[in-house]
Amino acid sequence: MQKQIRRxxxxxxxxxxxxxxxxxxxxxxxxxxxxxxxxxxxxxxxxYRNLExxxxxxxxxxxxxxxxxxxxxxxxxxxxxxxxxxxGRVDDLYCDSVNPLDCVAxxxxxxxxxxxxxxxxxxxxxxxxxxxxxxxx
Amino acid sequence: MQKQIRRxxxxxxxxxxxxxxxxxxxxxxxxxxxxxxxxxxxxxxxxYRNLExxxxxxxxxxxxxxxxxxxxxxxxxxxxxxxxxxxGRVDDLYCDSVNPLDCVAxxxxxxxxxxxxxxxxxxxxxxxxxxxxxxxx
DNA sequence: CTCACTGCAAACATTTTGCACCGTT
DNA sequence: AACGGTGCAAAATGTTTGCAGTGAG
Numbered sequence: 001m002q003k004q005i006r007r008x009x010x011x012x013x014x015x016x017x018x019x020x021x022x023x024x025x026x027x028x029x030x031x032x033x034x035x036x037x038x039x040x041x042x043x044x045x046x047x048y049r050n051l052e053x054x055x056x057x058x059x060x061x062x063x064x065x066x067x068x069x070x071x072x073x074x075x076x077x078x079x080x081x082x083x084x085x086x087x088g089r090v091d092d093l094y095c096d097s098v099n100p101l102d103c104v105a106x107x108x109x110x111x112x113x114x115x116x117x118x119x120x121x122x123x124x125x126x127x128x129x130x131x132x133x134x135x136x137x
Numbered sequence: 138m139q140k141q142i143r144r145x146x147x148x149x150x151x152x153x154x155x156x157x158x159x160x161x162x163x164x165x166x167x168x169x170x171x172x173x174x175x176x177x178x179x180x181x182x183x184x185y186r187n188l189e190x191x192x193x194x195x196x197x198x199x200x201x202x203x204x205x206x207x208x209x210x211x212x213x214x215x216x217x218x219x220x221x222x223x224x225g226r227v228d229d230l231y232c233d234s235v236n237p238l239d240c241v242a243x244x245x246x247x248x249x250x251x252x253x254x255x256x257x258x259x260x261x262x263x264x265x266x267x268x269x270x271x272x273x274x
Numbered sequence: 275c276t277c278a279c280t281g282c283a284a285a286c287a288t289t290t291t292g293c294a295c296c297g298t299t
Numbered sequence: 300a301a302c303g304g305t306g307c308a309a310a311a312t313g314t315t316t317g318c319a320g321t322g323a324g
Binding site for chain 2: 064065066080081082083084085086087089091093095110111112113114115116117118119120121122123124125126127128130131
């Protein structure tokens with residue numbers, strides 16, 4: 001299903017470079033603006049397409065963070081995020097605990113923490129079953 | 138900013154009732170379908186508007202879960218969620234730890250857990266400052 | 275009479291898709 | 300020539316808004 005990358009086009013390369021350059025977690029259109037400074041006639045669709053492909057390859061991560069726009073991250077290490085309710089900004093957080101005081105938070109810990117969300121991701125009973133049946137056939 | 142509720146209209150009431158009735162965490166249009174069985178000519182806009190108002194009042198919760206559609210929950214107790222990667226279904230989870238084994242998970246624990254996301258929500262340094270300045274003026 | 279609320283349609287925001295063309299192999 | 304990739308425009312998706320009308324207080 002997932003297409004193989006055959007070519008590292010200039011567009012793809014610049015998108016990846018720009019995403020790696022920043023520590024913010026840009027949305028597709030923010031990244032589009034960044035990339036446009038280097039490739040003025042690139043189209044937003046290309047940015048979306050490449051973000052999809054790059055995250056499909058595991059070269060970047062699509063953030064599963066709340067908010068109406070998807071955000072992307074070139075830091076594929078396992079880490080968590082802290083999001084500002086007001087402005088939507090997203091910062092990194094290295095953390096193994098639900099207690100924010102245990103977190104290694106770089107310079108960002110002037111955040112005033114209001115809440116946290118812990119969301120597990122998995123396969124529900126029904127989908128596990130379907131998958132099992134598929135495998136055994 | 139937040140409007141006061143003056144009337145508990147039939148629409149509002151039925152929306153709230155239907156949301157309370159289910160343990161799934163319906164999206165606006167799922168809820169629209171549920172409500173439509175009782176008020177056939179209700180409009181989707183009304184559902185959206187009321188969900189916004191009800192969550193503004195704290196009568197329901199807007200889930201800050203990943204995914205392209207917003208989901209709503211009439212269970213306003215503090216609890217977490219588990220989401221199926223395949224079908225998008227969202228179940229409740231009572232949990233104080235990042236370790237899923239510590240979770241009180243009702244009957245849902247046939248989930249196969251793949252990952253978790255911990256997202257803190259707060260006020261970033263800049264927004265804290267802005268807010269402080271506003272208060273002191 | 276007022277005003278919160280409604281349904282409807284249009285607007286809006288974000289993301290995806292169809293298509294013709296282009297460039298590498 | 301094949302085919303992955305591109306730009307552009309259109310479509311699709313999810314949500315919000317403008318507006319005229321309605322009904323409870």
